[in-house]
Amino acid sequence: xxxxxxxxxxxxxxxxxxxxxxxxxxxxxxxxxxxxxxxxxxxxxxxxxxxxxxxxxxxxxxxxxxxxxxxxxxxxxxxxxxxxxxxxxxxxxxxxxxxxxxxxxxxxxxxxxxxxxxxxxxxxxxxxxxxxxxxxxxxxxxxxxxxxxxxxxxxxxxxxxxxxxxxxxxxxxxxxxxxxxxxxxxxxxxxxxxxxxxxxxxx
Numbered sequence: 001x002x003x004x005x006x007x008x009x010x011x012x013x014x015x016x017x018x019x020x021x022x023x024x025x026x027x028x029x030x031x032x033x034x035x036x037x038x039x040x041x042x043x044x045x046x047x048x049x050x051x052x053x054x055x056x057x058x059x060x061x062x063x064x065x066x067x068x069x070x071x072x073x074x075x076x077x078x079x080x081x082x083x084x085x086x087x088x089x090x091x092x093x094x095x096x097x098x099x100x101x102x103x104x105x106x107x108x109x110x111x112x113x114x115x116x117x118x119x120x121x122x123x124x125x126x127x128x129x130x131x132x133x134x135x136x137x138x139x140x141x142x143x144x145x146x147x148x149x150x151x152x153x154x155x156x157x158x159x160x161x162x163x164x165x166x167x168x169x170x171x172x173x174x175x176x177x178x179x180x181x182x183x184x185x186x187x188x189x190x191x192x193x194x195x196x197x198x199x200x201x202x203x
Contacts (some may be wrong), residue, residue, distance in 0.1 A: 008170065015135050017048055020196045023170070023183065026152055027030075027135035030122035032113065034146030035156040037168050042107050042139050043073035044194050049105045051134075052078055056093050056108040059083040073193045088109070091118045094138050098125040101132030109141045113148035120150055145173075152176060160184060168194070 001012045002068075015027045025031055025045065033041050046053050055065070079147040080103070084090055090108055122138050129136045146154050154174040160167045173184040188195040 017045065017137065019044065019048060019192075019194075020183075022178075022181070023172075023196070024178075025137060028123075028126040028129050028130045028139075029152035030098075030119055030138040030140060032124065032140045032142055032146045032148045032154040033157065034142050034144060035158045035171075035172075037157040037159055038141045038155075040073075040168060040194075041155055041170065042141060043070060044192075045139060046072040046105055046107070047079070047193050049112040051104045052080055052102070054080050054082065054097050054103040054106045054177040056082045056084065056090060056097075056106070058087065058090060058109065058111065059085040061109060067186040071188075084101070091122070093124045094119055094140075098122060098136050098138055099128045099132075101129035101136055103138050104134050105134060105139065106140045107141065111143070113142045113146055114140065119148055123150075123152070167197070 016024045018024050018025060035041075057064070065076075065079070070076040070079070078173055082093055084093055089183050090110060091114055094106050094108045097103060098182065126138060140148060140151070142148060148154070151174065152173065153176070155173040156173050158169050160169040166187045168185045169182060172178065172180055174180070184197045185194045185198050187193065
């Protein structure tokens, strides 16, 4: 009979999206993003991923992404928007999209953090979708401080602009394999639309 032994090695994501030296989002997982600049974080992630992006928004949400703002990060033509009219269809759309593997990134704006069971279903769907091609990931945009249980990572992003520079403060509130940490970001003109300002990181 074959047995599977526990390993003493530290858990390391086999595949992840690296936004900077120490800002990593494991693929084939669901992540939570909160804070007043959560859309900017999602667009930053979108700029680092190839292929189409599925963006799910409740039909009753009035605010919509502005193409001019999106173009600072990536091509707006990459986005496919879905606007479910029922709350129960939001996470269903995310789950089915991840399972299909048709889009490497699925973003969903939610009115409140989801419960544990739906989050687990998203992880499983993303793992299943990785068998169809590049491993997909989900970003769940939630209000206030977030708080979805079972999430792979939780991020909070807020404006920290100065009179002369566009800046944001990014906090990693939760991660399975990394401690909480924060960074100061600024607009960039290179291959990435945002970059970490060196020597001002704090914990």
